[in-house]
Amino acid sequence: MTTTTVALIGANGHGRWHRRRIAEIEAAGGVRLAGLADVRPLETDPPVPAGVPVFSDHRELLARTGPDVVVICTPPHTHLPIALDAIAAGCDLLLEKPPVASLAAHHTLTASLTAAGRVCQVGFQALGSAAWRQFRDALPTLGALGGITATASWQRDDVYYARSPWAGRRSVAGRPVIDGALINPLAHAVMQALAGARAAGAGRPRQLVAERYRVRPIEVEDTAFARITFDSGLHLVVAVTLAGEDFVAGEIAARGTAGRAVLEYPTDRVLLPGDDEMRTVAGRADLLTNLVEHRTAGTPLLVPLQATADFTAVLEALTLPGVPAPHLLDDAAVLVEGPKRTIPGVNDLLRKVVETMALPSEMGVPWAAAPFTQRLPVT
Template sequence: MTATVALIGANGYGRHHRRHLASLGGVRLVALADTRPIDRDPPLPDGIRLFACHHELLDATKPDVVVICTPPHTHLPIAEDALRAGADVLLEKPPLRTLAEHRSLMAVLGETGRACQVGFQALGSRAAGMLFDAAAGQTVRSIATVASWQRDDAYYARAPWAGRRSVAGRPTVDGALVNPLAHAVMQSLAAAAAAGAGPVEALAVERYRTRPIEVDDTAFARLTFAGGLRLTAAVTLAGEDFIAGEVVVDGTAGRAVLEYPTDRLALPGDTALRPVEGRTDLLENLVAHRGDPAVPLLVPLARTEAFTGVLEALTAPEVPLPTLLGGPLVEIRGGVRVIRGINRVLRRSAETLALPSELGVPWAVPPYLCA
């Protein structure tokens, strides 16, 4: 049976969802909503209904599934409205801003009996599942994630909330760790959960920026779990050589490495990364779960609670602005700002679990200890 789907947030990254929906079987896109005029690229399907208000969309079309691809600070009310309208929800990452919002949405899920899948699509890969199995099958000593990407000034002009901590007095969510590289954090947290790490007990973070934004484009975070396991994230959007995104699990059986964007994996004993075929699409999984609740969701909202806890700690109002880097340290290459020597710092941090200030990096500042 075909599931009717509505997309709320049809521009920006919503265009990716529109293309993806056009390629899937078993679903039919019936409506789009956006507060801005809806982009005609990709072309709109015949008969599609357009709305400027998600309430009107829900009332008029009553879709089976709603994909929410709006700014993160709008997720909670839209998701609650969609669930109460009788729809299941695919909620883009980062899902929610605070643990209080997480609990609120979990309560609505219990009230309505509906389902919410979160768009951490890398968790649908077979390679990720193999990494988590490897973590569960040994005593894990540490986990690290490292990524080096580049973003230009246009990236921070793509939306009013980009690079901002608040818009019109409303808190927003952005920053390297919690938005573009949120998958690296979520994959690492999932590996820690598989290893039985327990809850996060301490979080130390160093955050930096290379332009006059209010969030980090370079960040280092170290999480300590109740069981003693430590997880270090070292990421940048002002990188030198590209590092797609690696999750490294060190344990008694050896080292496992997942390059999560490409699904390349090296398990203990392997000498090199190898491609692992197979990803389960999260929307297809949600539709299958609708048809048969015995089919488990791959990324139910409950699985993302630890990520939301980290996000809340990193974006709390009392957290200071990231340290601004400049001068000869920052080079502009083809419109992209690059921190000289940053890739070596990222690698050292991931290998040693030490933050830049602990490594004696000259431009580093002492970490902020999150509650």
């Protein structure tokens, strides 16, 4: 059997995780690493395998190595042109999240894939977990749903926002950068909740009402509250922060007339009707392995590009011209400890938002700003 050749574009930063994962799959005989590319010199952990070529230009990598599959782990605003180059070179894609910056780009990428007979898997890896499948399959047993929620409380300091020239930026050289909490670091929470709503038969997301905040002078939000309404009338409420107190890994919850289900997506723990406490569900399918199995045996993709259209619609609604910049909280609302900035009481607020489905401004939170409302583009 012919071994699938894989190349990685964007081999530093999070790309180092992909280098390790490709090495594990290669050791098991599943793929062969054809080459690596990055605009910066490669970090040496993990070491570059002997004989593997390294390029500073992804187009040279594509021309000289001719890989079957390309993993793209570059800054989000560079995804589309690199993906189109890889498709033109005859490659299937594993594209990191968020996949593209607009529905127009989503449609362009879809059309290119279709014309070339190629496929694209998107790196929302939590959608490959057995815990997600149990949560999804439990949704019809909950009765009429009263809502779906997503919450997470992380902490990111000044060093995080100095990690790259595009960190914390709204755009670079006229291109949207999409580095806000909702659509980059906590994108998995948004995607997992949207997938839950779609699995519950809610239809398409139609309206977004959002409040976005920042605790330092960046251009994007580090704290956000959003209510998304679907065709069925179902509400999805997201409450997340990167200026948190106690760590909350990431929880998706659905409540209905017959019960409640909770998924802690980063740890693959669930609480389903009949459970007394959260339990771990082992098993998470690797997205690259799944893509290779799709190529070789026709196995369905776990996260095909079309499954992320709702996410891209929300992303676009947050980045359209005219959308107000996130509200900068004043010193009275922020605790500053060296490079770390925290919103006192934010964890309690996150819980109240997901319990009541009300946004901070609707609760009369003193530092809350007026929300903005946006019709979501049709996917």
